[in-house]
Structures are given as structure tokens and as C-alpha cells.
Amino acid sequence: MNYHCAIIGGGPAGLNAALVLGRARKDVVLFDDSQPRNGVTHASHGFITRDGVTPAEFRRIAYEEVLKYPSVRHWNTLVTDIQRNDHGFALRTSSGELVQADKVILAAGLKEVFPEIEGVAEFYGKSLFNCPFCDGWELRGQPLVVVSETPGIFHKVKLLLNWSSDLVVCTNGHDILTDEQRAQLASKGIAVVDTPITAFSGENGLLERVHFVDGSQLERSGGFIDPALLPKADFHEALGYETAPDGGIATDAMGRTTVSGIYAAGDSAYVMPSQLIYAAASGSKAAVAVIADMTEEEWK
Structure with a gap:
């Protein structure tokens, strides 16, 4: 199946992007291996209406909200490779599937090295x-x-x-x-x-x-x-997007990278402070950018 957008990562950035895209009636596939960076903590704070929520409960509520939109699909697997082709982007998963998408949002976040x-x-x-x-x-x-x-x-x-x-x-x-x-x-x-x-x-x-x-x-x-922070999923060599001096993916204010059709949100773009509310907001902006860009392309 060809999707309008593939989202790599099911943290607050990827989930909020999926929510916005699903509500815009876009076909979305969300890849998430269920290994969130904040999974070790007892609770998450600073997100209004969810202050003190456990990471597991946050994800449960988020997926319940996101997956009620019929155009959103969740795959509990990793994406191992992304390549541009004539139809957009081909994504290969760790389980061997090949998925086609017009746009890609990179929101896999970071891994910590202590x-x-x-x-x-x-x-x-x-x-x-x-x-x-x-x-x-x-x-x-x-x-x-x-x-x-x-x-x-x-x-x-x-x-x-x-x-x-x-x-x-x-x-x-x-x-x-x-x-x-x-x-x-x-x-x-x-x-x-x-x-x-x-x-x-x-x-x-x-x-x-x-x-x-x-x-x-x-x-x-x-x-x-302070741990060292490294990209959890790095597709820089395959896709050629620019990185920022801090090591994150360089984007504009709406999450567009330097490669057309590729967007980044949350910790993947080193959105700081590294909090749920900042990550979710950046995911929403990236999704809006995807919709805006697709709208202009279809209009022409």
C-alpha cells in the first residue's frame, strides 16, 4: 500500500503528527518498536492534563486516540532503510516488509549513552x-x-x-x-x-x-x-539531509529538513527542552507542514 506519510517513531512527536494527519484524512503508517527513551522513569511531567502520567499510560491514551482514525495504521517494527524513488520513498522494515510513502517524518528520537x-x-x-x-x-x-x-x-x-x-x-x-x-x-x-x-x-x-x-x-x-545523546535511527547517509551543529537534524520552523519530502520532529530534531509538550508540538507542526506541502502539490 502507498501511504501519504510514514512516521518513524511513536513518541509524543510521532503520535501527535499521526493524530493531526489522521484528522486530515491522510493515510498514515506509524512505525514504533515500543521502546521509548522515557520508559525508565516513574512519571512524566510538564504536560497540561497529563502531569504525573506514567510513560506507559501516556502511550496507551495516545494510541487509543490516534488509532480511532481509520486512515492511521501502527506497525510495531523498526525501519532499517529509507530510499528515495520515483514515487516518493521506499521504507524497509526489520521484518522484511517494503512500504511506499509520499512523505516521511523522522521522529525516532534519541538514545542515551551514560x-x-x-x-x-x-x-x-x-x-x-x-x-x-x-x-x-x-x-x-x-x-x-x-x-x-x-x-x-x-x-x-x-x-x-x-x-x-x-x-x-x-x-x-x-x-x-x-x-x-x-x-x-x-x-x-x-x-x-x-x-x-x-x-x-x-x-x-x-x-x-x-x-x-x-x-x-x-x-x-x-x-x-548528563548522558551523551545519539540518534536512535540515523538515515543521514541514505537521504542526505543536513544535520545541525548539536547533532540533530536541521529543519525549518515547521520541521522541514533540507531534503524535500523529509521532515523531522521531537528529539530527532533536538527540540529542547526535551519534554513531552515540546516534542508533541513539534510533531503537530511537522504534520501541518506535510499537509500544507501536499495541498500545494496537488493543487498544481
């Missing part, structure tokens, strides 16, 4: 988080650790002062802060530890201590850690 510290997986999403806007409220007033290997840690610490003044910065052995930044942090009573971290410890996903390579320990009840 520093090699023992215990990260145990605590991430329970007492260690990435986004202050998503989970700062739950850790308000607590003694927190902020772990990062990138210069962006300075800005994150300034943000986190909105939720807690008891902060310790850990660079995990990386020289990422300037002397001026260190002085500013010290003036706010924020200590910086450059010693590499060996492990996090605690019980039932609740952080209690940070352990360092020199044998020292730091008592903390939660914190924030």
Missing part, C-alpha cells in the same frame, strides 16, 4: 534524572549531585538552584569548568569534585552515596546526570 559508572541503570529514572524541568520538583530541597562530562553542566547547575541549594558538581575527572565558573560556583556554596566516580549506591532505586576512585564517598539522596 558514563561507565556502576549503578547508573539502577538509579536512573528513580532518583537520578536528566531534565530539571521534568523531575526537579520531585527532588526539591534535597542534597543533590550533578554529574556531567560536558561544559553544559554550569548552566544546568544554575537552573537546579530553582529546586535545591544543596548541590555538589562532579565532573568525573574531566576538565570542563573554567576558573571563573569554579569561582562563581564556590561563591554560591557549590562544591566541585573532579575525582572520577566509580559507583552509585543505595536501595530500591533511591540514591544514598556516590563513590569515588580514591575511596572517598559523598552522601546524596538524588541528582542529575
Whole structure:
């Protein structure tokens, strides 16, 4: 079957794009392997009418709403290749199917790569988080650790002062802060530890201590850690779209990439902050762009 639009990724960006396209009576196929990046967290926040919803419940409600439109189809599989042809784009799935679509929205998002510290997986999403806007409220007033290997840690610490003044910065052995930044942090009573971290410890996903390579320990009840973010699905070589300096897919304000017929939304386009509400909005805009472009093409 030939679809008007294929959507790669079933997060808030892809789901909202499918909703808008379905309501516009477009034939849509949504590819989603049911492995959302936020699946490890206990709840999602900052989305009006859904504040505190679990990722699983958010997806259940979203699919219930999206799939009531008869022109929207969901395939629980991965897309492994996309090639342009005379009729638009041919998409091949991990299960061997070949699907044809006029337009493609890339919304597979990002995957997280964490520093090699023992215990990260145990605590991430329970007492260690990435986004202050998503989970700062739950850790308000607590003694927190902020772990990062990138210069962006300075800005994150300034943000986190909105939720807690008891902060310790850990660079995990990386020289990422300037002397001026260190002085500013010290003036706010924020200590910086450059010693590499060996492990996090605690019980039932609740952080209690940070352990360092020199044998020292730091008592903390939660914190924030910066993973490296990489595209979950990368079709740059096959399609030739431009990427932005931050590594995301370069788009215009409506999600159009530099390749005609290819759009990007959500974390795939590094829409920041990385929150549900931002991702959903970008998915809606990309869908509107698809409809607008198809309308002009059909008119001509």
C-alpha cells in the first residue's frame, strides 16, 4: 500500500503528527518498536492534563486516540532503510516488509549513552534524572549531585538552584569548568569534585552515596546526570539531509529538513527542552507542514 506519510517513531512527536494527519484524512503508517527513551522513569511531567502520567499510560491514551482514525495504521517494527524513488520513498522494515510513502517524518528520537559508572541503570529514572524541568520538583530541597562530562553542566547547575541549594558538581575527572565558573560556583556554596566516580549506591532505586576512585564517598539522596545523546535511527547517509551543529537534524520552523519530502520532529530534531509538550508540538507542526506541502502539490 502507498501511504501519504510514514512516521518513524511513536513518541509524543510521532503520535501527535499521526493524530493531526489522521484528522486530515491522510493515510498514515506509524512505525514504533515500543521502546521509548522515557520508559525508565516513574512519571512524566510538564504536560497540561497529563502531569504525573506514567510513560506507559501516556502511550496507551495516545494510541487509543490516534488509532480511532481509520486512515492511521501502527506497525510495531523498526525501519532499517529509507530510499528515495520515483514515487516518493521506499521504507524497509526489520521484518522484511517494503512500504511506499509520499512523505516521511523522522521522529525516532534519541538514545542515551551514560558514563561507565556502576549503578547508573539502577538509579536512573528513580532518583537520578536528566531534565530539571521534568523531575526537579520531585527532588526539591534535597542534597543533590550533578554529574556531567560536558561544559553544559554550569548552566544546568544554575537552573537546579530553582529546586535545591544543596548541590555538589562532579565532573568525573574531566576538565570542563573554567576558573571563573569554579569561582562563581564556590561563591554560591557549590562544591566541585573532579575525582572520577566509580559507583552509585543505595536501595530500591533511591540514591544514598556516590563513590569515588580514591575511596572517598559523598552522601546524596538524588541528582542529575548528563548522558551523551545519539540518534536512535540515523538515515543521514541514505537521504542526505543536513544535520545541525548539536547533532540533530536541521529543519525549518515547521520541521522541514533540507531534503524535500523529509521532515523531522521531537528529539530527532533536538527540540529542547526535551519534554513531552515540546516534542508533541513539534510533531503537530511537522504534520501541518506535510499537509500544507501536499495541498500545494496537488493543487498544481
